[in-house]
Amino acid sequence: MDHEGGTFCFACNKPGRPSGDRPSGGRNISKEVQFVSGEAQALVKRGISEDTAKKWRYEVGTDHGKPVQIANYYDKNGALTGQKIRYPDKTFRVVGKLSGLYGQHLWGGGKRIVITEGEIDALSVSQAQNNSWPVVSVPNGAAGAKASIEKALDYLDKFEEIVLAFDNDEPGRKASAECAPLLPPGRVKIAAWPLKDASDLLQAGRVKDLTTAIWNAAPWRPDGIVNAADLWDSIADRTEAFSVPYPWEDLNSVTYGLRVGELVTVTAGSGVGKSAIVREVAHHLLKRGERVGMLMLEESIRRTALGMLGLELNTRLHVSMAGVNDSDLRAAFDRTFSSGNLFLYDHFGSTEIDNLLSRVRYLAHACKCRWIILDHISIVVSGMGDGDERRLIDNAMTALRTLVQELGIGLILVTHLKRPEGKGHEEGALTSLSQLRGSASIAQLSDIVIGAERNQQGDRPNLTTLRVLKNRFSGDTGIGGYLEYHKDTGRLIEADAPDTGDAPPDDSEF
Incomplete structure (x- = not known):
């Protein structure tokens, strides 16, 4: 009443x-x-x-x-x-x-x-x-x-x-x-x-x-407003941030490894090797006993599985299986997959963002995956029908960033670069945040951004430079190491810095 x-x-x-x-x-x-x-x-x-x-x-x-x-x-x-x-x-x-x-x-x-x-x-x-x-x-x-x-x-x-x-x-x-x-x-x-x-x-x-x-x-304070005087228990907690290392030490020295709750974006020009990089990371995580979900939208699950087994066998299994007998193949299969820690997404061309978000949530909750790889964001928005790529990427990135926080996962995202003026990325052009294709939200919402650079026509066409473009965790940026692609094994192995060809300065009088 x-x-x-x-x-x-x-x-x-x-x-x-x-x-x-x-x-x-x-x-x-x-x-x-x-x-x-x-x-x-x-x-x-x-x-x-x-x-x-x-x-x-x-x-x-x-x-x-x-x-x-x-x-x-x-x-x-x-x-x-x-x-x-x-x-x-x-x-x-x-x-x-x-x-x-x-x-x-x-x-x-x-x-x-x-x-x-x-x-x-x-x-x-x-x-x-x-x-x-x-x-x-x-x-x-x-x-x-x-x-x-x-x-x-x-x-x-x-x-x-x-x-x-x-x-x-x-x-x-x-x-x-x-x-x-x-x-x-x-x-x-x-x-x-x-x-x-x-x-x-x-x-x-x-x-x-x-x-x-x-x-x-x-x-009373609105949600999100905290008085710093209430933070002593948090500050006094000396527990280090939990990190899992990358397979390459030079990259770890800049990024301090991978952490749950972070969104890492890997970017490069076309054909430079973005997918190869994230496959190496996934294989490394599996070897450490981590549970991993892979949504590789440009390839079939068989191609993804063969790629992972090829890394285990140090051979390009997806190119040819001729040199591997069934016994060795089965042993590699068991070593890599029998733990049940790897989950793949059989997308059958279904790449709508809502569908992918539900799969990410399922991988985190039901499959207990702490690490999820999405390759790549451009394919997600290209299948959404709307011509406004920037807005679609904004929406997709916001949704993914929210999921990372909600689920407490580490997300490794692959994205393309815009073609720069002058020489292209396949000719060794430097990567930058401004070249991330489609929207500034990719850089803004990522915790770490790693660019890969390779001159396919240079003296060392298989040498990739890893450049950390953004690092919210430590603030350290710059070159994060070099990776050499070995064609006989299909592996990316950490390499020394390339010789620029410049002779050291000669300060003597003679």
Whole structure:
């Protein structure tokens, strides 16, 4: 029942009115209001004293022969405007109009005010504080709290501190979250009851716990705002960030390895060897006992499996299986796959982003994969039908970044580069963040970006330079090592820096 004598739906937060225009009980409030008379007395079961009941004019009486409790509402001039009538079966009806917050007429302003979810809770808090500190209640419970607070903002602005002390249940917590942002910034605190509400604490004789909850109410801050003074436990934790090394030491010296919760992007020009790099990383992770999911969208799962077995056998198995007998092949298969730690995605051309996201989530939750490789993002957005590549990549990257945080996984993402002016990347052009194809969000949302550079027409066409373009973890960037592709084994092996051909300076006179 709302403060106008109608009903209030606590499920949809909307007022209504029973059939006809008459409120429950048959009294027509459009004419002279017939209030229910009562007498202030102790509520023994609730632990409320007679003095408290008298201060709040919370009364006990009868209505149509039934015993009732009466919460009287007054305007700022002290005139009775409405009553909330509580019956033994815990149902309510309203007589007249419930003006403002319950108890609002008792307090004109001050240092602190506590707002509860119900009238009895307000009496309980008031009594625990010797009826000396301002306390009010919303009239329509948690579901109507937001609307009630909105109407009382001018009144609440008179207090230096506002403590929301709603019930310790889901509706109460939701009401606190809805009401706190409405109130003056910096003045709102949230009380955490050790039981369901203030009344339960008073009935249990835990008055000290009740007052402690009020005095220790935590300052409310919007989600994501943290006071640095609360971070000592986190700072004092000397546990090093968990990292798994790459298969190449020079790259580890710059990146400090792979970490869950991070998105690593590997980029290069066409044909430079992006897929070969991430396959080596996947094989290395498997050898360390890690669980890996591979979504290789440019190749079949057979090609991916042969590539992984080829790394194990040090032969380009996907090119030819002629030199490997079944016994050796089976042994390599068992060493690589029998642990059940590798999961592949048989995409059959289905690369829609929502489908891929659900597969990533499944790999993380159901398959317990800590590391997932997606090769590559450009294919994902190319299959989405919309011509706005930048927007599609933005959406895809945001979704992937969110998944990395939500699932606590490490994601290794492959992407293409835009062709630079002058010589191309296949001719050894340097990589840069600005060349990431499609959208700046790839660089912005990645924790690590690794560029691969190779001059296919140079003196050492199989030498790849790894360049760390972004490193959110340590800030270190620059060359992260060199990899030599060995055609006989199909492996990328760490190599020394190339000889530039420049002779050292000669400072002698001769």
